[in-house]
Each structure stands twice: as C-alpha cells, then as structure tokens.
Amino acid sequence: MMFATSDPSSFMPWYLRGNCDALGHVTPVIADHLSRARLFRLIDQRLSLDPGTRLDEAFAAIRASLFAAGLIGPERHELMPVRLEPYGAQLATIDRSALRALGLWATKIHVNGLVEAEGTLRPRVWLSRRSASSNAAPLAYDTMIAGGQPAGASLVETLAKESEEEVGLPRRLSATARKVKDIVVRYESELGLHREVLAIYDLSVPATFQPDHRDGEIVESALLDWPRFQAAVDGSLPMKFSSRVVSKDLLARLGQAAERDRLTSMPKAL
Template sequence: MLARIERAAARFWGTLTFGAHANGYVAGPDGRPSHLWIAQRSPHKPTDPGKFDNLIGGGVPHGQTPFETLVREGWEEAGLAADLVRRATRGRVIDLQRALPDCAGHGLQREQLFVYDLALPPGVQPCNQDGEVASLQLLPVAEALALAGGDTMTVDAALATLDFALRWRLLGEREHAALTARTAGLFGAMPD
C-alpha cells in the first residue's frame, strides 16, 4: 500500500471505496420476500440526510472486510446481534461510478458495494443504536421497490434494492428483462 486517505476525502479525489449493504427482509409463507425493512437516515447525517436506505449500510474501513463491516453496522444501525447478521447471504457486487456536485463543486464516487440479503424472523424489531437512523419501517416489497425507483432513497441503497429485486425475481417479466439488460455491466459476482 502506498497511502491511506480519510474516507470522507475519497469523493473529492475520486478514489475507490467499498461499501456493505444488507436488504433486510421478511419472507411470506411461500419463503419469498414479502416485506423489506427500510431505514430513514438521520436529518443530521452529512451525506444524504433524511433519505431512505437499506436496513444495513456502511463504508468499509481499512482493515475490515465487507462482511465484518456488515456485522458491525448491523448492530450500530439496527441493533441486530452479530450471530443473526452472520446469517446474511451474499448477493452481488455493484460497481458504482458517478459524478457528484459536492466536494467544492465537483467530486466522483467510485465505489464497490457488496450486497447481502438478511432474512429476519417476523417478530424481530430492528432498533438504531448510533443515532444515524431516524426510523426503521417494514414495507411491503412493492412499496420498497417504489421508493427505490424514485428519488427519496440513496443511490447506493436504490441499487442494492434493485439487485435484490432482480435476483429474487420480484418484478414482472417484462420489467425484469428490461432492467437486467440495462444493468448488465453494473453487477458482478461476489468474490469468495
């Protein structure tokens, strides 16, 4: 390694960062996702204040793997015990690159998002521990997907939710085919 920089400066310099997100879901009687847990970010967060987010999501710091970050953030953001979060299953890796108007007028977000799925029992009630989440709500899948398709969810979370919807085939056949074709270069396999 030649150097380390503060994660907050990464967008200014356009350096690659890593994130870990989990789509927390409750399954219906058929075993398929029927509801998704959606977080609303604190209005005091410096990035995307008040926007909707995945149940768990956070930046991967130096010295931690994406899965270790997921377990840590699972407690901080949702009050979930480590043994429960460790049951998360791997989704895909999303390669995200987009220009940002922040960072003194310019910036570039280059990030690899490691997406996981976390099935939660129906009686589990997530509860934020670190003040970064204003509220958590359990929404029917269709409502969660509508949030992801609008502009009230963070870009990272919207993409992680889209990945979830595509992998679980939660969209109609036409929409699934169209989105699969449009996102072909966005999603990659998660490394072992």
C-alpha cells in the first residue's frame, strides 16, 4: 500500500554511479549547494554522487557540508542504512540528520498500544506526544511507540529499544507485539522528502500500564477511548503524518472487525 502526498517535480532525483534508479531526491537549494561544493556532479541535467569516493566517506562529507551551510541540523550520532529500494540491501550508512534532506529511504516501526475497554468491542488507544525540541513535527502526537530502524538493528531489536526508551515498556511485554503489515509512504516536510516503510505492530497493553518517558523524545501520553481516538485521527489533535496514516489503518481494521463481531453475535431470524 502506498500513500503519496508530495509533488516529485519539486525535488531533483540524484543517482549513484550511473544507476538507472534514483538513490534519493533533493530540493534545488541542496542540489545547487552540493554541486558547487563538488560533492555531487551535475552533467546534462543529471545529478549524481561522485563515483570516485567511498560511499560512507562521501555521505559523511555531504552531511558535514550541509550542516556547515545551515541546511540541516547537527549530527544525531545515529547511523541509518542507505538503500536504493525500500527493501534493498544496505549500500552505506549516513547520520540520521541528513536522511530527509537527501530524500533517502527509511524504515520506521509504529506500535499501536491497545487497552481492552469493558463493555465495547473497540479498545482504548495510547498516543504519545513528541517533545517541543523534536526535529520533525514538534508537539504532535505519534502512535504509542514510533522510531526509525538504525543500521545494524533488526525490526524486533528496534521495537524493543524504542519501547523501553519512549514509554518504559519492559521487553517481556514488547516481545508480544504482533506485526500487522507494512505501509509505504512518501511525503514532504520542512526537512525534505520522506520516503518510508512503516512497519506496523499491534500490542495489547494492561490497563494498569503507565508510560514512563525516559529519553526526552516524548513529553506525555494520552489514553483515548475509541470515539476520542477517531476524533484525534480526524483532526482534533495534531498528529505526525506517518502516525496519522497508521492510526487511520487501525481505525479501518478494528472498526471492520468490531462490526463483523457485532453482526455475528446478533440473533438469527427464525
């Protein structure tokens, strides 16, 4: 499934070593800067990474140049995989701070935290509010757990780490999360072009659970009943784009399941 809200014509594709498929997409401002810095080559309107350098070294130089020019924020000290395709092999790594500016693929885990609600087939849903200092969508709401998959980590490892850091969820509980599906999204923000695989999980959380925000990325959590969750997804609360996509999917899936259960439980006409 693909959700796209960006206009590709507003970004310039760039290529690696003559490859036919674009490795990333950049704004004209960044394309001009990297060309002038001789980190990218522009030949016959085709933008490409200098093939004479090692990729990891090239990406480190690109990140440093973009930061020095004020085009991206400071180093995040978290290496992300560079892939030609959403599920392709890792070609290199790059610091997270430059990922969006270069329009590279990323994989993110999203965990729907669900609490059984008495007397209804639809659960209550945890949402987490991002801090005011977040690089993307400050003070907007996320799914209960959301985070990028760094280089060298599996999805399960990423889920366990983010669960502990963002809401204090013990690993014995995060290990029970159920993988539901992947959704591929493409959208733009002030950071650049986001191209993401959203790996979606559902997790049943005890009613006694209280989030413990440990890494400073989340400032508060909200446990919403189903009508309030619907309203939040419809716009009553600010939500990060990818989390709204995941939440809409949850509404559709569990709403349909609840309706099927309701119809199944109805007495049959004689």
